Amino acid sequence: MIEPLLLNLRSHDVVTREEEDRLRSILQREQRFSVGEDLVSQGTRPGYSTLLIDGFAARYKYMEDGSRQITALNLSGDFVDLHAFPLKTMDHGIVAMSPCHVAFVDHADLVRITEVAPHLTRLLWLDTLIDGAIHREWIVAMGRRTKKAHLAHLVCELFLRLQVVRRTDGNSFHFPLSQAEMADVLGLSIVHFNKTLQALRKEGLVTWENRTVNILDWQRLKDAAEFDPTYLNLSVEPR
Amino acid sequence: MIEPLLLNLRSHDVVTREEEDRLRSILQREQRFSVGEDLVSQGTRPGYSTLLIDGFAARYKYMEDGSRQITALNLSGDFVDLHAFPLKTMDHGIVAMSPCHVAFVDHADLVRITEVAPHLTRLLWLDTLIDGAIHREWIVAMGRRTKKAHLAHLVCELFLRLQVVRRTDGNSFHFPLSQAEMADVLGLSIVHFNKTLQALRKEGLVTWENRTVNILDWQRLKDAAEFDPTYLNLSVEPR
DNA sequence: CGTGAATTTGACCGCCATCAAAAACAGTGG
DNA sequence: CCACTGTTTTTGATGGCGGTCAAATTCACG
Numbered sequence: 146m147i148e149p150l151l152l153n154l155r156s157h158d159v160v161t162r163e164e165e166d167r168l169r170s171i172l173q174r175e176q177r178f179s180v181g182e183d184l185v186s187q188g189t190r191p192g193y194s195t196l197l198i199d200g201f202a203a204r205y206k207y208m209e210d211g212s213r214q215i216t217a218l219n220l221s222g223d224f225v226d227l228h229a230f231p232l233k234t235m236d237h238g239i240v241a242m243s244p245c246h247v248a249f250v251d252h253a254d255l256v257r258i259t260e261v262a263p264h265l266t267r268l269l270w271l272d273t274l275i276d277g278a279i280h281r282e283w284i285v286a287m288g289r290r291t292k293k294a295h296l297a298h299l300v301c302e303l304f305l306r307l308q309v310v311r312r313t314d315g316n317s318f319h320f321p322l323s324q325a326e327m328a329d330v331l332g333l334s335i336v337h338f339n340k341t342l343q344a345l346r347k348e349g350l351v352t353w354e355n356r357t358v359n360i361l362d363w364q365r366l367k368d369a370a371e372f373d374p375t376y377l378n379l380s381v382e383p384r
Numbered sequence: 385m386i387e388p389l390l391l392n393l394r395s396h397d398v399v400t401r402e403e404e405d406r407l408r409s410i411l412q413r414e415q416r417f418s419v420g421e422d423l424v425s426q427g428t429r430p431g432y433s434t435l436l437i438d439g440f441a442a443r444y445k446y447m448e449d450g451s452r453q454i455t456a457l458n459l460s461g462d463f464v465d466l467h468a469f470p471l472k473t474m475d476h477g478i479v480a481m482s483p484c485h486v487a488f489v490d491h492a493d494l495v496r497i498t499e500v501a502p503h504l505t506r507l508l509w510l511d512t513l514i515d516g517a518i519h520r521e522w523i524v525a526m527g528r529r530t531k532k533a534h535l536a537h538l539v540c541e542l543f544l545r546l547q548v549v550r551r552t553d554g555n556s557f558h559f560p561l562s563q564a565e566m567a568d569v570l571g572l573s574i575v576h577f578n579k580t581l582q583a584l585r586k587e588g589l590v591t592w593e594n595r596t597v598n599i600l601d602w603q604r605l606k607d608a609a610e611f612d613p614t615y616l617n618l619s620v621e622p623r
Numbered sequence: 624c625g626t627g628a629a630t631t632t633g634a635c636c637g638c639c640a641t642c643a644a645a646a647a648c649a650g651t652g653g
Numbered sequence: 654c655c656a657c658t659g660t661t662t663t664t665g666a667t668g669g670c671g672g673t674c675a676a677a678t679t680c681a682c683g
Contacts, residue, residue, distance in 0.1 A: 214524040263495070270470060276516055277515055280519035284522055285447075336631085336673080572640090575640075
């Protein structure tokens with residue numbers, strides 16, 4: 146049940162059997178959310194953190210004019226709000242973009258981990274640091290990439306992250322977001338997201354239909370995106 | 385010497401005398417950098433982290449076409465690359481935007497802290513989580529705010545962050561970035577940054593000259609920015 | 624087959640990039 | 654103190670990317 150989390154952590158460092166057991170032992174009740182439900186709502190102070198076992202979720206923030214910006218995408222195996230643990234008050238919400246299967250962890254148990262399991266603490270810390278690295282990459286994409294490159298970059302990133310948790314199938318992966326939702330990821334209008342996607346399709350870099358993305362030419366996609374996977378830290382090293 | 389760091393940490397939680405001493409004891413040699421020098425370069429694997437004692441620094445990434453995006457601004461009291469500690473390889477660089485006074489901390493000493501000082505560990509973790517929260521706010525600003533609101537938001541954020549480390553003077557603060565550098569923060573052209581700034585000036589929200597920003601009307605600036613300081617976590621709570 | 628959602632196309636227009644150059648400013652040496 | 658030079662800020666003109674509005678088409682599903 147925590148397999149995707151373990152796959153995630155093990156893409157960065159060795160996780161011992163003892164650490165694995167410790168993680169299992171702190172998982173509280175499971176719960177399922179359907180599309181559109183908030184896993185965590187803005188402004189709340191949850192006393193627990195949420196592990197996404199399976200599904201797709203998005204961090205989002207609404208503006209006063211009703212527009213929305215998605216600031217992160219969470220995949221199977223992601224701790225969606227380890228953040229809330231020392232951060233206390235949620236400054237944004239997290240919503241299910243597909244049916245989501247989650248498990249909860251009490252903050253008290255996380256505090257306990259920092260007290261007795263320093264290496265595991267560093268691994269969880271690392272997980273939040275990679276979130277930060279992804280955020281920076283998104284900032285770069287929004288500020289200095291063309292929209293086409295931004296989208297291409299996102300596809301590259303999603304592919305590698307999904308591959309870690311074995312959610313890819315050859316060169317393709319299931320991806321449940323609508324184009325309207327993707328527009329909120331890229332900070333675009335729906336119309337222009339559509340035109341950007343069509344540009345990628347026309348160049349023969351990807352297909353994207355039935356909520357399935359298929360990468361036709363990894364090398365050219367990578368080039369179009371100026372994609373460098375360093376920030377994902379996909380190498381096993383002592384941390 | 386680590387006073388600004390302590391001010392930073394103490395804006396979130398109580399820091400005991402023992403923790404304070406521990407922090408002092410792990411600070412290695414100090415160093416000064418002049419404007420334009422890299423505190424940390426992209427692609428390197430430093431064995432230490434850098435505490436910014438005084439000055440302004442920026443995380444940046446260059447694109448192949450030579451354009452640059454600044455993904456974060458670091459102020460006095462910020463740990464500029466606690467990230468590199470479990471992250472290992474720097475996926476971006478950090479450059480001095482003003483003369484910078486820094487001190488170094490060995491990664492081995494940071495590992496030691498995770499082993500013997502859980503609360504201090506959580507405080508340092510928190511620090512990196514707030515970096516992440518700021519990143520998310522920047523993503524929102526780039527994706528869904530007008531450029532004027534984005535700039536206003538940044539001014540609000542800088543003011544509060546500088547106030548914590550006592551680098552404000554009434555409603556104004558010293559800020560050494562040129563307009564060209566600010567353009568790299570907002571993902572704008574120099575010309576348009578200038579026009580955006582003039583819009584804020586014309587509305588009587590700020591003055592900005594001689595590298596000094598003065599906030600003329602906090603409330604209206606806040607409104608123009610849709611600024612909500614929650615993400616900065618400026619409240620003292622047990623973490 | 625009908626209804627609502629999602630995708631796609633087209634027209635129009637404004638924000639912002641680019642190019643160019645003027646004006647203001649800062650630091651230099653004479 | 655002033656001329657000289659490079660940097661920074663500011664202004665103006667032009668064009669393209671991407672937003673908004675509107676509608677057609679395709680798709681999902683009861």
